Every structure is written in structure tokens, then in C-alpha cells.
Amino acid sequence: MERQPAPTRRRRRPRAHAALVAALLVGVLAGCGVRLETPPPAEPVPDALEQVRRTAVADALGVADLATSAQQAEGLPEPVSAELARVAADAHAHVDALGGQYESGIDPDDDADLDPSPEASEPEPPATPAEVVGTLSDAAARNRTAATTTSGGDLARLIASIGASQAVSATRLAALAAVPGPDPVxxxxxxxxxxxxxxxxxxxxxxxxxxxxxxxxxxxxxxxxxxxxxxxxxxxxxxxxxxxxxxxxxxxxxxxxxxxxxxxxxxxxxxxxxxxxxxxxxxxxxxxxxxxxxxxxxxxxxxxxxxxxxxxxxxxxxxxxxxxxxxxxxxxxxxxxxxxxxxxxxxxxxxxxxxxx
Known part of the structure; x- marks a missing residue:
């Protein structure tokens, strides 16, 4: 976010002058067809294709986060750690190919900043390879369904490929970590x-x-x-x-x-x-x-x-x-x-x- 210049300090004007300025401002806004009570801009409602894309992005980000977390576990065998790193890298590549996370440009409410800071909580333990396998399998299944049903051919092709990649990753990681893998297709x-x-x-x-x-x-x-x-x-x-x-x-x-x-x-x-x-x-x-x-x-x-x-x-x-x-x-x-x-x-x-x- 660009740094906004600090507002310059202005002298206080007489109250009558301020009232006149306010009256003129109301007139100008009314003449331009803008009402003071106009609500702030709202998030646009995504269409079906955008919902499919956002779901695939969210799944890929979830895979990346869990795979990165699982790498922090102590005593992880090197082949498993290397596979988790590859899974995370591929997941980020999937996010990029899908167009990344949606950002509307509308500033979120700042109400959360007014709340007192929550108490520090205990850090979560690292994810397990089995959890990563499960997340990969779920993402692959959702992408299979989305690729089959979505109306956009190009998006279907991309998501089908991503789902195939996730199915392979789930199978490979399960074998390396000696945990149950996905059902074969x-x-x-x-x-x-x-x-x-x-x-x-x-x-x-x-x-x-x-x-x-x-x-x-x-x-x-x-x-x-x-x-x-x-x-x-x-x-x-x-x-x-x-x-x-x-x-x-x-x-x-x-x-x-x-x-x-x-x-x-x-x-x-x-x-x-x-x-x-x-x-x-x-x-x-x-x-x-x-x-x-x-x-x-x-x-x-x-x-x-x-x-x-x-x-x-x-x-x-x-x-x-x-x-x-x-x-x-x-x-x-x-x-x-x-x-x-x-x-x-x-x-x-x-x-x-x-x-x-």
C-alpha cells in the first residue's frame, strides 16, 4: 500500500464560513447525482467460473501451507522432507497458473484494529505427512469434479491437470511416509x-x-x-x-x-x-x-x-x-x-x- 502524505494542518475557520462551505458541498453533490448516504462499495459477487477458480486456488494454498508446516517436524526422513518441499512448490505454481488470490481493491473494515490484542496462544504443532496426503487427495477429488462440470473449457483443462498432479503427489508422499494413500483411479x-x-x-x-x-x-x-x-x-x-x-x-x-x-x-x-x-x-x-x-x-x-x-x-x-x-x-x-x-x-x-x- 502506498504511503499517504501526512495531512497539512489547517487553521480553524469561523463557524459561519464552515456552515456555508457545508451547504455548498451538499448542493454540489446533489447536482452531481451523488448522495451523501451512498453506501460504500461492496465486494462483487463471483460468477460460477470465478467460484471454481477461487476454490482451486484455496485448495492449492491449503496444500502449500500444510506441506510447509509438515517440513518443520523433527526427525523427518530426508526423502519425505524433499517431497514435501516439492509439493509446496508445485502448489504455489498451481496458484500462479490459476491467477492467484482474488483481490477486489476494496479496503476491509478497520474495526478489528480497535479490538484489544488477543492473548498469545501456543504455536500449533507441525502438520503430519498423513494430513498433507489427505489434503492433496481432497483437493484432487474436488478438482476432478470441477474439471468435469465447469462450463469453461480452458479452466477445465487446467484444473484437470492440477488434480492429476495432486493425485500423483498424494500417492508419492503416502508411499514415502508409509501412510494410507488415495484410492486409485x-x-x-x-x-x-x-x-x-x-x-x-x-x-x-x-x-x-x-x-x-x-x-x-x-x-x-x-x-x-x-x-x-x-x-x-x-x-x-x-x-x-x-x-x-x-x-x-x-x-x-x-x-x-x-x-x-x-x-x-x-x-x-x-x-x-x-x-x-x-x-x-x-x-x-x-x-x-x-x-x-x-x-x-x-x-x-x-x-x-x-x-x-x-x-x-x-x-x-x-x-x-x-x-x-x-x-x-x-x-x-x-x-x-x-x-x-x-x-x-x-x-x-x-x-x-x-x-x-
């Missing part, structure tokens, strides 16, 4: 041969099911174009092929993991083809073989494929209709968790390449 696409639906203008039931934290039934994202369906089918089937070929050259647990992920992508490719009514038609883009991304090891290949898919899911969150994006949001979260499981450095904004440092 496991999207489930329709089985081959299931009756499909085309995208509708309003939310309608579909054969797409998902098992998010709330366990609610998902709907087919409305607004997907024929080109979107072909791109999804091609990306999922290409990932299937690349992981299947890689698994043939691997053994042990890594081979089993690669095959499991390959099957998941193959099933989703078939489901997207059916949902887009292009399965086994001339529009079906699936091929016998694909070019495989160059990768020196299994984790690098998985991370390359999942990064591309996550970017596609985040993009479609921003272009599909509200109330129908739940499946895409879940796929983005699951892709981010898969990246973490295969050793990728955690990102503050999964699926948003423009936010990369």
Missing part, C-alpha cells in the same frame, strides 16, 4: 461388441464405465469429433503395439507389466473405435504395425507413450462438453500415475506441455 472402457452411442449435446448414459474415487458412472464425452475418435484409436493402438513388441524382448516382472499395459491400451482402442462407430470400417485407422518411438529402456518407452496420451486427454477435456468429461479426466489422472509408476519426474501440470519449465 481406474477407467474402464466398454467391452468389444457393446452397443455404442454417438456423442450427444447433453449428458446421456453410455456403456463407458469408470471407477473414480466417487465410484459414479461416467458418460461418453460429448463433443468428440470423428477426427478425435480416429486420433484416440490410433494413439491407443499404437501404444498397444509398441508395448507388445517391447515385452517380447523383455522377461520377468517388466514383461508382465508391459503386457498388462499393452492389453489396456488395446482394449481402449477397440472401445473408442466402437464408440465412434468406426470399428471395422474404412474409417478405422488401426494398422498391422506402427513405428515405435526410440527408447533405450522400457521405462523410457512407457513414459514417451503415456506423455503423448496424457496430452491428448487434457486437450479433449478442454474441448468436450461439461458434465461429460469425467472419463477423459480419469484417463489423464491414470496416465499421470502411470508415468510416476515408471519413474518419470513428477510434473506440476501433467498433460500441459506449454507449462513445462
Amino acid at each position: 481406474v477407467p474402464t472402457m466398454p467391452a468389444p461388441g457393446t452397443t455404442t452411442q454417438t456423442p450427444a449435446a447433453s449428458p446421456t448414459p453410455s456403456p463407458v464405465a469408470t471407477t473414480p474415487p466417487g465410484g459414479e458412472q461416467s458418460v461418453l464425452p460429448a463433443g468428440l469429433t470423428a477426427s478425435d475418435f480416429r486420433a484416440l484409436v490410433l494413439a491407443e493402438d499404437g501404444a498397444r503395439y509398441a508395448l507388445e513388441v517391447r515385452a517380447a524382448r523383455t522377461s520377468g516382472d517388466d514383461r508382465a507389466r508391459l503386457l498388462a499395459r499393452s492389453r489396456a491400451h488395446g482394449e481402449r482402442a477397440q472401445a473408442w473405435a466402437e464408440l465412434g462407430s468406426i470399428a471395422d470400417t474404412a474409417q478405422d485407422p488401426r494398422r498391422v504395425a506402427y513405428a515405435i518411438p526410440r527408447a533405450d529402456d522400457d521405462p523410457t518407452l512407457v513414459r514417451t507413450l503415456e506423455t503423448g496420451l496424457g496430452t491428448s486427454f487434457a486437450t479433449l477435456v478442454g474441448t468436450t462438453a461439461p458434465m461429460t468429461r469425467g472419463l477423459l479426466v480419469d484417463l489423464l489422472v491414470e496416465s499421470a500415475l502411470t508415468l510416476d509408476a515408471w519413474g518419470a519426474p513428477p510434473l506440476a501440470f501433467p498433460g500441459l506441455p506449454e507449462q513445462l519449465p
